[in-house]
Every structure is written in structure tokens, then in C-alpha cells.
Amino acid sequence: xxxxxxxxxxxxxxxxxxxxxxxxxxxxxxxxxxxxxxxxxxxxxxxxxxxxxxxxxxxxxxxxxxxxxxxxxxxxxxxxxxxxxxxxxxxxxxxxxxxxxxxxxx
Amino acid sequence: xxxxxxxxxxxxxxxxxxxxxxxxxxxxxxxxxxxxxxxxxxxxxxxxxxxxxxxxxxxxxxxxxxxxxxxxxxxxxxxxxxxxxxxxxxxxxxxxxxxxxxxxxxxxxxxxxxxxxxxxxxxxxxxxxxxxxxxxxxxxxxxxxxxxxxxxxxxxxxxxxxxxxxxxxxxxxxxxxxxxxxxxxxxxxxxxxxxxxxxxxxxxxxxxxxxxxxxxxxxxxxxxxxxxxxxxxxxxxxxxxxxxxxxxxxxxxxxxxxxxxxxxxxxxxxxxxxxxxxxxxxxxxxxxxxxxxxxxxxxxxxxxxxxxxxxxxxxxxxxxxxxxxxxxxxxxxxxxxxxxxxxxxxxxxxxxxxxxxxxxxxxxxxxxxxxxxxxxxxxxxxxxxxxxxxxxxxxxxxxxxxxxxxxxxxxxxxxxxxxxxxxxxxxxxxxxxxxxxxxxxxxxxxxxxxxxxxxxxxxxxxxxxxxxxxxxxxxxxxxxxxxxxxxxxxxxxxxxxxxxxxxxxxxxxxxxxxxxxxxxxxxxxxxxxxxxxxxxxxxxxxxxxxxxxxxxxxxxxxxxxxxx
Numbered sequence: 001x002x003x004x005x006x007x008x009x010x011x012x013x014x015x016x017x018x019x020x021x022x023x024x025x026x027x028x029x030x031x032x033x034x035x036x037x038x039x040x041x042x043x044x045x046x047x048x049x050x051x052x053x054x055x056x057x058x059x060x061x062x063x064x065x066x067x068x069x070x071x072x073x074x075x076x077x078x079x080x081x082x083x084x085x086x087x088x089x090x091x092x093x094x095x096x097x098x099x100x101x102x103x104x105x106x
Numbered sequence: 107x108x109x110x111x112x113x114x115x116x117x118x119x120x121x122x123x124x125x126x127x128x129x130x131x132x133x134x135x136x137x138x139x140x141x142x143x144x145x146x147x148x149x150x151x152x153x154x155x156x157x158x159x160x161x162x163x164x165x166x167x168x169x170x171x172x173x174x175x176x177x178x179x180x181x182x183x184x185x186x187x188x189x190x191x192x193x194x195x196x197x198x199x200x201x202x203x204x205x206x207x208x209x210x211x212x213x214x215x216x217x218x219x220x221x222x223x224x225x226x227x228x229x230x231x232x233x234x235x236x237x238x239x240x241x242x243x244x245x246x247x248x249x250x251x252x253x254x255x256x257x258x259x260x261x262x263x264x265x266x267x268x269x270x271x272x273x274x275x276x277x278x279x280x281x282x283x284x285x286x287x288x289x290x291x292x293x294x295x296x297x298x299x300x301x302x303x304x305x306x307x308x309x310x311x312x313x314x315x316x317x318x319x320x321x322x323x324x325x326x327x328x329x330x331x332x333x334x335x336x337x338x339x340x341x342x343x344x345x346x347x348x349x350x351x352x353x354x355x356x357x358x359x360x361x362x363x364x365x366x367x368x369x370x371x372x373x374x375x376x377x378x379x380x381x382x383x384x385x386x387x388x389x390x391x392x393x394x395x396x397x398x399x400x401x402x403x404x405x406x407x408x409x410x411x412x413x414x415x416x417x418x419x420x421x422x423x424x425x426x427x428x429x430x431x432x433x434x435x436x437x438x439x440x441x442x443x444x445x446x447x448x449x450x451x452x453x454x455x456x457x458x459x460x461x462x463x464x465x466x467x468x469x470x471x472x473x474x475x476x477x478x479x480x481x482x483x484x485x486x487x488x489x490x491x492x493x494x495x496x497x498x499x500x501x502x503x504x505x506x507x508x509x510x511x512x513x514x515x516x517x518x519x520x521x522x523x524x525x526x527x528x529x530x531x532x533x534x535x536x537x538x539x540x541x542x543x544x545x546x547x548x549x550x551x552x553x554x555x556x557x558x559x560x561x562x563x564x565x566x567x568x569x570x571x572x573x574x575x576x577x578x579x580x581x582x583x584x585x586x587x588x589x590x591x592x593x594x595x596x597x598x599x600x601x602x603x604x605x606x607x608x609x610x611x612x613x614x615x616x617x618x619x620x621x622x623x624x625x626x627x628x629x630x631x632x633x634x635x636x637x638x639x640x641x642x643x644x645x646x647x648x649x650x651x652x653x654x655x656x657x658x659x660x661x662x663x664x665x666x667x668x669x670x
Contacts, residue, residue: 053660054609058539061538062537062538064586065532092586095590
């Protein structure tokens with residue numbers, strides 16, 4: 001599955017959708033790393049995510065760590081309730097920069 | 107008739123003209139009224155030819171009721187159609203057999219055409235069509251093919267390549283090489299010779315037979331000529347077994363012939379060919395018996411069979427290798443699993459305060475738990491869950507567990523210990539993998555617990571009365587953020603029970619659409635009989651899962667701490 005990528009100001013936006021589990025997190029990871037390799041500041045739109053497992057979260061963590069090394073901005077936006085539950089349970093909500101909506105990202 | 111475009115460059119002048127006698131004869135045939143004198147006038151123009159024609163008519167092969175003394179007499183006995191068809195065959199042969207095209211073997215060409223004509227006649231008899239018409243159509247249908255080489259004489263060397271192919275492959279090869287087919291060229295020929303009326307459309311369209319053709323006659327003639335093409339190809343095409351099978355398909359299909367008769371039918375061609383060639387004075391090569399053809403076809407079949415057997419053997423070998431690799435892999439996985447299990451702590455005596463349980467969803471687990479005593483009697487314990495599953499997760503699990511145990515023996519602060527492990531994991535982090543872990547240090551002397559929850563589901567502290575409090579994660583998982591802090595929560599264990607679980611427990615299904623969840627876990631523990639052993643109580647939680655119908659999606663790990 002290929003996730004849609006759009007542009008919002010200085011950010012590229014990757015919109016993850018549906019169930020981000022072991023079967024499709026490798027694609028999410030690949031797209032995230034590709035954008036970062038191209039030197040893009042990245043927003044991950046999680047508003048349409050119904051379920052995310054630890055492999056999906058790992059893709060986000062790797063994106064976060066890679067962006068940090070490359071001094072690029074990396075943030076989550078519009079995190080769905082299901083995704084937020086997983087992130088906050090693991091206290092990852094304190095690790096990621098999280099915006100409510102695209103309008104909040106300058 | 108189909109309209110065709112041809113390039114100016116093709117050598118139209120190479121096409122022979124229709125001989126006067128043939129043109130006149132056909133004109134008489136199609137006119138309503140003619141007299142014997144009119145016929146004799148035409149015969150007078152080429153008496154040698156017509157005496158040859160009469161000889162053929164009177165041969166046994168033509169099967170007249172009595173000998174004809176003259177051509178008009180023959181017309182009276184056999185009908186003008188039959189005589190006209192035969193005349194046309196001889197005229198066409200006479201006109202084209204003298205033309206030299208470099209690379210085209212004239213004798214072989216006419217032998218092929220004659221074999222096709224004989225086959226068409228045999229098929230015509232099968233379906234009750236005018237046999238002489240079928241014969242004529244069979245003989246001249248590939249004049250179109252000859253025409254292709256006449257129009258592009260420099261391609262004559264390709265003729266032998268065409269001859270080796272079966273009819274449909276030949277047809278598409280024509281399109282590729284000449285940009286036209288022998289059907290198209292046949293239109294040119296019929297226009298030039300004025301044969302529109304005598305050569306029916308099916309002769310030109312025998313590669314495109316379809317049920318909507320104008321009449322039953324057209325349909326039948328089309329099928330006859332199509333099948334005759336395949337029958338002739340039995341003797342010329344390289345892939346004989348394929349062509350023979352196709353013939354059998356058409357003969358049993360369209361011509362409704364019994365399967366066992368098809369061989370007899372195909373085997374009759376060589377004798378018919380020899381007889382007809384002799385009567386018409388057409389030279390052919392040496393007699394090829396159908397049994398020889400079958401022999402060659404069988405050789406091809408045997409080759410195919412040998413190839414198939416070799417393929418089957420190689421497949422079997424590959425499957426064996428795969429099985430062997432799978433066995434080896436399974437053995438390796440089994441060993442890895444054994445090593446991993448050995449990293450879990452042994453079950454201690456019943457007065458030991460900790461009891462754990464681990465069920466992996468796969469061979470290798472990404473979950474783990476551990477406990478070990480320090481020299482001063484305090485006990486370190488942890489329960490961890492590596493993101494992801496399988497070998498990657500298992501290796502990280504081994505690494506984290508080893509780091510914890512190794513560093514734990516010299517760092518007596520859970521907070522510092524977790525920070526150390528975290529730094530190490532962040533430095534070597536790969537693929538964003540991280541480890542959620544709840545860990546602590548329990549002092550049996552004082553009964554105090556110092557606990558850190560790094561990204562794991564809440565630890566649940568139950569009073570003997572069944573009241574519970576949650577100790578939520580207060581730090582991110584290990585391996586995410588190098589400078590993260592891991593604050594401790596300190597409390598008195600007293601006679602309470604501390605339950606720690608991986609998310610595989612709360613996310614296990616207890617019904618088709620229902621996960622256990624944190625609240626489900628609460629309720630389950632709250633109603634448990636406190637007199638049960640730790641093992642029985644943890645097993646009681648696992649028993650709630652509907653693992654008989656829904657297999658574990660994730661590893662399931664539980665750890666219980668109680669003062670003894």
C-alpha cells in the first residue's frame with residue numbers, strides 16, 4: 001500500500017490510513033525515510049488511522065530519530081483517538097511533537 | 107471480397123495473365139446459353155491442352171460412368187461445373203509451375219497444394235459438398251501464398267521457413283514479413299483472372315471461419331479448407347504432434363468424426379495424393395507414409411515427455427532442498443527458542459515473591475520478564491515488550507534483557523539503570539525498534555518497591571480486598587529518546603499484589619470483537635480467589651482469552667509480585 005504524500009507550507013505530509021500493522025508498516029517506514037532522505041521536514045497525518053501496532057509506532061520512532069539526526073522537523077498531526085491511546089499509554093506523546101490540525105503547523 | 111491496399115513497389119507485372127482458353131471457357135460456363143460449337147471454338151485454340159484434360163476426365167480417378175469421347179460429351183456426362191473446376195486446376199498449375207522464384211521449391215510447393223486439394227476433397231465428401239469444387243479450392247487456395255513471393259521475389263528464401271510452420275503461425279508470419287496475407291494476395295489474383303464467381307469467398311477467408319457466414323455452403327467450405335490446411339501441414343510442419351492433435355480436434359469437433367477414425371482418415375492422404383498426382387501429371391517427392399509421420403510425432407512427444415520428466419525431477423529436487431532448508435531453519439529456530447527460554451528466570455520456591463509467565467505468538471518472543479537477587483537480598487525484576495515480532499524482536503529482547511541483568515548487578519537505582527539501558531539501546535537503535543518495560547527493585551527487608559514504567563501498560567496494584575490502583579507509564583519506552591528521564595515511583599508493597607503485563611494481555615481477544623482491555627483485566631483480577639497460587643491466578647487471566655478460535659496476535663507476558 002502506498003500512502004498519499006502532500007505538501008503543506010514547508011512540510012511534506014504523509015497521511016497514514018487504516019490499520020498500520022506489521023503488514024503495512026514497512027511501506028510507511030520506507031516512505032517516511034525517503035522523504036527525510038530528500039531533506040524534507042515531515043508531518044505524519046494520523047487522523048485516518050484506525051489501529052497502529054508497535055511496528056507502526058516503531059516506524060514513527062525511526063522517523064523521529066532520523067529527523068533528529070538530520071536536524072529536520074518531524075511531527076504528528078491530527079492523531080486519531082485509537083493512535084493517541086497507543087502513544088499516550090507508552091508515554092510516546094511526550095516524545096513526539098503533536099499538532100491538532102494542519103492549521104496549527106506553521 | 108475484402109478490400110486491400112498494396113504498395114506501388116510490389117511487382118504486379120510478375121503475376122501471369124489468365125490464358126485465353128481459360129477465360130473463354132469460364133465465360134461459357136457462366137453464360138446461360140452456349141452451344142457445342144462455342145465450346146469447340148475454344149478447344150480449337152489449344153487442342154493439346156484439352157486432350158490432356160479429356161485424358162484426366164477419363165481416368166479411373168474421375169470416376170465417370172462411361173468414357174467421354176469429347177469435352178462437350180464430358181460436360182454432358184459430368185456437368186459443366188466439374189469440368190470447369192478441373193480445367194482451372196490444370197490451367198493454374200500450368201501458369202504458375204513454370205515461374206522460378208529463388209528459394210521456392212516448385213515441386214514441393216505443388217505437392218503441398220495437391221495434398222491440401224486431396225484433403226479438401228476427402229473432407230468435402232464427408233460433409234456432402236461438391237468434391238470437385240473442394241478439390242479445386244484446395245489446390246488453388248494457396249495461389250495467394252505463391253503470389254506473396256511473386257510480389258516480393260527477394261523473400262523467396264523464407265519459403266522453407268514458412269513451410270515448417272503450422273497454418274496459424276504461418277498466417278501471422280505472413281503478416282509480419284509481407285504486411286499482407288495469402289488471403290489478401292488471393293484477392294489480387296482473383297481480380298486479375300476474373301475468378302470472382304468461380305472462387306467463392308470461403309476460399310479467401312478460410313482462416314476466419316465463423317458461424318455468421320452467408321450460407322451453410324460457405325460455412326462448410328470454409329471449414330473444409332481450414333481443416334485441409336492442417337491436414338496438409340501434418341506432412342510439412344515441424345511440430346507434428348501439435349498439428350495432428352489440432353487435426354483430430356477439428357475432425358472430431360466440426361466434422362463429428364469418431365476419434366479412432368481420424369487416424370485412418372489422415373493415413374489415407376498419401377495414397378490419394380500419389381494417385382491424383384499421377385493422373386494430373388504433377389510431380390511429387392517420395393511417398394511419405396502416415397506411420398512415418400506418427401513416428402516423428404512420437405519422437406517429439408518422447409522428447410517433450412523427457413523434458414517434462416527432467417522438469418519434474420528438478421522440481422522434486424527443489425522441493426527436497428526446500429524441505430531440508432525448512433528443517434534446518436526449524437531446528438535453528440527451535441534452538442533459538444530454547445536459548446531464549448533459558449534467559450527467562452527459573453521458577454523459584456513458593457516463598458519467592460515473584461512469579462512470571464510468557465506465551466509467545468511465534469517461535470521466538472519479543473516479550474520477556476526477569477528477576478534476580480542482589481547480594482544484599484534486594485530483588486530486581488522487569489517485564490519488557492520489544493516493538494515488532496519475530497527474529498528481530500527476539501534479538502533485541504535478548505540484548506535488552508542481558509543489558510538489564512548485567513548493569514543491574516552494579517547499579518542499584520532502577521532509575522539510573524533504565525537510563526543506562528536506554529542510552530545503550532538508543533546508540534545502537536535500528537529500524538526505530540524500542541522496548542516498553544516496567545521494572546523495579548524490591549526490598550524484602552523493608553517491603554518497599556521502587557518502580558519505573560517506561561512505556562508499558564499500567565502496572566496494577568491490588569489490595570487484598572480487591573481495590574486497585576494503576577501505575578501508569580511515566581517515561582517513554584527504552585531506545586526512543588537518548589536523553590529521556592526515568593523517574594521512580596516508590597511505595598510499600600505490604601500485603602498487596604503488583605500485577606505487570608505486556609500489551610499482548612490487554613489486547614488479547616476474549617470474544618470475536620472484544621479485547622480484554624485494561625478494565626477487563628481489572629475485573630478479572632478483582633474477582634479472583636486470593637487463596638489461589640500466583641501461577642493459578644496468572645493462568646486464570648490467560649484462560650479468559652479466546653485462543654482456541656482466535657490465535658494469539660501478540661506475545662503474552664505476565665509478572666506478579668507479592669510479599670511472602
